[in-house]
Amino acid sequence: MTKKVLVLLGSPRKKGNSAILAAQITRGAKTAKAKVETIYLHGKNIAPCKACFACQKKNSKGCSIPDDMQELYPKLIEADAWVIASPVYWFTVSAQTKLFMDRCFALPAYGNDPFKGKRIAVAMTYGGDNPFDSGCVNALRTFQDAFGYIEAKIVGMVYGSAMDAGEIRANQKVMQEAIELGKKLASGG
Numbered sequence: 001m002t003k004k005v006l007v008l009l010g011s012p013r014k015k016g017n018s019a020i021l022a023a024q025i026t027r028g029a030k031t032a033k034a035k036v037e038t039i040y041l042h043g044k045n046i047a048p049c050k051a052c053f054a055c056q057k058k059n060s061k062g063c064s065i066p067d068d069m070q071e072l073y074p075k076l077i078e079a080d081a082w083v084i085a086s087p088v089y090w091f092t093v094s095a096q097t098k099l100f101m102d103r104c105f106a107l108p109a110y111g112n113d114p115f116k117g118k119r120i121a122v123a124m125t126y127g128g129d130n131p132f133d134s135g136c137v138n139a140l141r142t143f144q145d146a147f148g149y150i151e152a153k154i155v156g157m158v159y160g161s162a163m164d165a166g167e168i169r170a171n172q173k174v175m176q177e178a179i180e181l182g183k184k185l186a187s188g189g
């Protein structure tokens with residue numbers, strides 16, 4: 001069956017390093033016949049969660065904030081797999097990515113068991129030399145804890161060091177790993 005993959009770009013740089021890795025994952029997923037849609041989070045109006053808990057109430061109609069997350073919720077529910085691409089900003093994920101993740105708190109109001117079995121791929125880029133002291137590992141651990149908690153399945157994570165937009169292309173190993181991750185994301189499960 002054709003898998004639906006939703007790619008969420010968490011960098012303001014539309015053609016930046018994390019977006020390039022996400023594009024490689026997309027290439028791989030498409031060779032496995034997936035239908036892929038890409039969302040550029042920075043171009044969306046997404047407010048921070050205001051902790052009103054309207055989404056957690058019995059028979060909730062969903063998140064009370066009338067912004068662009070409302071068009072994303074059904075897409076997030078419908079997708080078999082998500083690709084989350086983020087740069088490391090100040091030793092963790094970008095603010096755009098974090099806003100999006102916080103607002104996923106409301107997803108259970110839009111569908112039963114919205115995370116269970118969801119297949120996840122993560123693409124991350126960072127400017128430092130070392131994933132351990134640049135914040136990359138910290139950010140990856142955030143995804144591990146979050147998706148472990150909601151019982152989604154992390155199929156794989158690709159990450160590499162690059163500072164200027166496009167620099168990641170020189171890292172042939174991670175570019176290839178990203179294609180392979182896309183294939184795996186769209187074929188298993």
Ligand SMILES: Cc1cc2nc3c(=O)[nH]c(=O)nc-3n(C[C@H](O)[C@H](O)[C@H](O)COP(=O)(O)O)c2cc1C
Nearest residue numbers: 011016017018087088089090091125126127128134
């Ligand atoms: C505001 C800001 C904060 C950053 N913080 C970090 C950091 O904490 N650690 C790091 O290794 N690189 C940091 N970087 C560098 C980016 O992670 C790096 O350039 C990355 O490749 C950008 O990905 P992109 O092209 O997808 O935006 C930062 C860059 C910016 C603009």
